[in-house]
Amino acid sequence: MSAHLDAQQQRNQYANYPEDEHAVLLQADPDLVGRWLKGWALARDTAQPVAAHGGWRVDVGWPEQKARHVFPGLLPDIAELAHTISEPWIFLKICASAAALQAILPAHWIIQRPGYMMTLAASMPEAPDLPAEYQLDITLAQSISMVRVLTTDGEVAASGRIVFVDGLAIYDSIETQAPHQRRGLGRVLMKQLEAIATERGIKDGALVATPQGRALYASLGWELHSLYSTAVIQAPV
Incomplete structure (x- = not known):
């Protein structure tokens, strides 16, 4: 060809x-x-x-x-x-x-x-508990905050970032590594990022989803923009 x-x-x-x-x-x-x-x-x-x-x-x-x-x-x-x-x-x-x-x-x-492009204007449903073999690692900063889900060996299983612009929370680089998918880590990650936004008094969120991610975000209360x-x-x- x-x-x-x-x-x-x-x-x-x-x-x-x-x-x-x-x-x-x-x-x-x-x-x-x-x-x-x-x-x-x-x-x-x-x-x-x-x-x-x-x-x-x-x-x-x-x-x-x-x-x-x-x-x-x-x-x-x-x-x-x-x-x-x-x-x-x-x-x-x-x-x-x-x-x-x-x-x-x-x-x-x-x-x-x-x-x-998807938007969030209301709180997401509650996330499941984090499985016992994982732990959260949260880095808070004025400009960019990051949430990671780590294995007990310190391997990054899932991660995401959030930044704030003019009253809007931008969720970015949301990813769950293939060996750790279908364990609820994405839901836990998104809820933790939302909690960071809530602490700043910001409810409105935006992100760009892949075809695979769109279904997850829709189940968490995000709407197609x-x-x-x-x-x-x-x-x-």
Whole structure:
């Protein structure tokens, strides 16, 4: 199979990812997206967002993510911007469906795994008790606080961070390692992060979920705010 066909298959892998009609019609709140992005940049220790092309640009500076352009919807400037970019690892991230994003992009852009911007405006249900073979490790700081679930040997089983921007709690890098999944650790982790927000008097939360994480967060009282689609030009293999 040719490299061109491989790239085309990769491009189309997520463009037709099934979404319910309600999800496709949801429109993101630009203010919420902007505050979430500020928090994301703070949590990831990158440059702060700057206004660009009707959305924001973040100079990320990672080897496989030089920069990201984030938009609260499918704005007219996106197609023009996409045509000016030819170098790899500059990301377009749009609060819209993957199919709608693909329709306005040149052929060399690849659609990546879908994401879901979600919000929390009420307290999560109670989490289960932490299994006896795990312990919590909580680091509180003014800018970024972290919760980790450790094994008795000190191995990180699950972890997550939380930052605060203009009255919004941004939950970031929520992850449970594969050998420790399906033990309720994600629920414990999220409840601990929420407790940190509550201590600061902040109830509203935002995050971007993967397809797998979306189900967990929905069970914890999070609601879908909008779709969150990504496209990138990858470096040739």
